[in-house]
Amino acid sequence: MIDQIDKRGSLSFSEYQNLALYSSQGGFYARRGSAGRKGDFITSPEVGNLFGRVMASALDRYWRGLGSPDPFHAIEGGAGVGTLAASIFDAEPECISALRYVAVERSASLRTEHIGTLPVNTPERVLSLDPEVIRRGPAVASMADLPEGKFTGVVIANELLDNLAVDIYEWRAGRWHEVRVGLSKHGDLIEVFRSLPEDEPVVEWLRELGDSPAPHARLALQSAACDWLARALGLIDSGHVVVIDYVRTSGWMLAHPWGEWLRTYRGQRVGTSPLESPGAQDITCELALDQLAAVRTPDRNRSQTDFLEANGLAELVSEAREHWHSSADVADLASMKARSRVNEGRALTDPSGLGRFRVLEWDVPPRPARKNAPAT
Numbered sequence: 001m002i003d004q005i006d007k008r009g010s011l012s013f014s015e016y017q018n019l020a021l022y023s024s025q026g027g028f029y030a031r032r033g034s035a036g037r038k039g040d041f042i043t044s045p046e047v048g049n050l051f052g053r054v055m056a057s058a059l060d061r062y063w064r065g066l067g068s069p070d071p072f073h074a075i076e077g078g079a080g081v082g083t084l085a086a087s088i089f090d091a092e093p094e095c096i097s098a099l100r101y102v103a104v105e106r107s108a109s110l111r112t113e114h115i116g117t118l119p120v121n122t123p124e125r126v127l128s129l130d131p132e133v134i135r136r137g138p139a140v141a142s143m144a145d146l147p148e149g150k151f152t153g154v155v156i157a158n159e160l161l162d163n164l165a166v167d168i169y170e171w172r173a174g175r176w177h178e179v180r181v182g183l184s185k186h187g188d189l190i191e192v193f194r195s196l197p198e199d200e201p202v203v204e205w206l207r208e209l210g211d212s213p214a215p216h217a218r219l220a221l222q223s224a225a226c227d228w229l230a231r232a233l234g235l236i237d238s239g240h241v242v243v244i245d246y247v248r249t250s251g252w253m254l255a256h257p258w259g260e261w262l263r264t265y266r267g268q269r270v271g272t273s274p275l276e277s278p279g280a281q282d283i284t285c286e287l288a289l290d291q292l293a294a295v296r297t298p299d300r301n302r303s304q305t306d307f308l309e310a311n312g313l314a315e316l317v318s319e320a321r322e323h324w325h326s327s328a329d330v331a332d333l334a335s336m337k338a339r340s341r342v343n344e345g346r347a348l349t350d351p352s353g354l355g356r357f358r359v360l361e362w363d364v365p366p367r368p369a370r371k372n373a374p375a376t
Helices: 002-008 013-022 050-065 083-091 201-209 223-235 250-255 289-293 304-310 313-326 333-349
Strands: 072-077 099-104 139-143 151-158 167-172 175-183 189-195 218-221 236-245 262-266 282-285 300-303 358-364
Touching: 002 175, 013 167, 013 175, 013 282, 050 072, 050 083, 050 151, 050 236, 050 304, 050 313, 050 333, 072 083, 072 223, 083 099, 151 223, 175 201, 201 218, 201 250, 218 250, 223 236, 223 289, 223 358, 250 289, 289 358, 300 304, 304 313, 304 333, 304 358, 313 333
Parallel strands: 072 099, 072 151, 099 139, 151 236
Antiparallel strands: 167 175, 167 218, 175 189, 236 358, 262 282, 300 358
């Protein structure tokens, strides 16, 4: 990274973030930075299998709403080591015989975990629209990027978009400046400010997102997240796109210190400045709903708690609590699992933690059938 800055000059923040996270030579995920109890951060699937069981119920609801198609594709962006996929399969949803799962993970080191853990098949077979190609599901394709084509099903992104690279801008001296990453004379990474000409196209977008910002207010432009959403919507011929993440607005970002919406993590703790120890810590940015809405406004925007409860969370937790209490004098594996599930339910709906996530859903209705051209 330092060599690149030496040769090319300062980097945009998105260029720096991509290198710090995904470079094959020392990037955070190349070093096997990951989610999980032994990883650098905890996501909902790593709390336990409850989140996956509820997502399995959600997949069944989507599947039935689409007329129970076969095949039914579930494409997960940012699949990590496959924890969510494994939990969904363990839950044995009703749609499992039709399910074709695409685990998309940019990190090659994390993708290696799919083999042996998930029923991995070739992408050609999993992406086929012929139900006879794979007679009994599920089957998983492990891929580095979103597939090409048109599918009936669901695209899911759980805590993915906050990891996509952003560009940072600051309002200073009465105009917008790009915050770039350069080198000090001592070779340390530092912020470098580039004043933006008024006719630069990004300035118009910044004006629309931020009206009369305070001096030194900062804003992240999330072009990569918007591009991902556009691609995901383009993949679905009939179905849904589901994004689960921390969600704010551009106006909220401008009104708050950037350390409140651009954060780093390592070893289960909040890290240091994003310019310190590149490759040794994760870098995330909360999503700006208004920027995603410029691609398309979501059809539903609700809390993770409301989404999970709409898909059977309360029933699963209630069953577990009843079993736990009824077997309080028996310390067997089943009672321990029941107690764990109750605790998982609390963690997933904690308003100060995972319960603060928002679930954004976009519906893609079936395209109307094309009428035959009149005979001539």
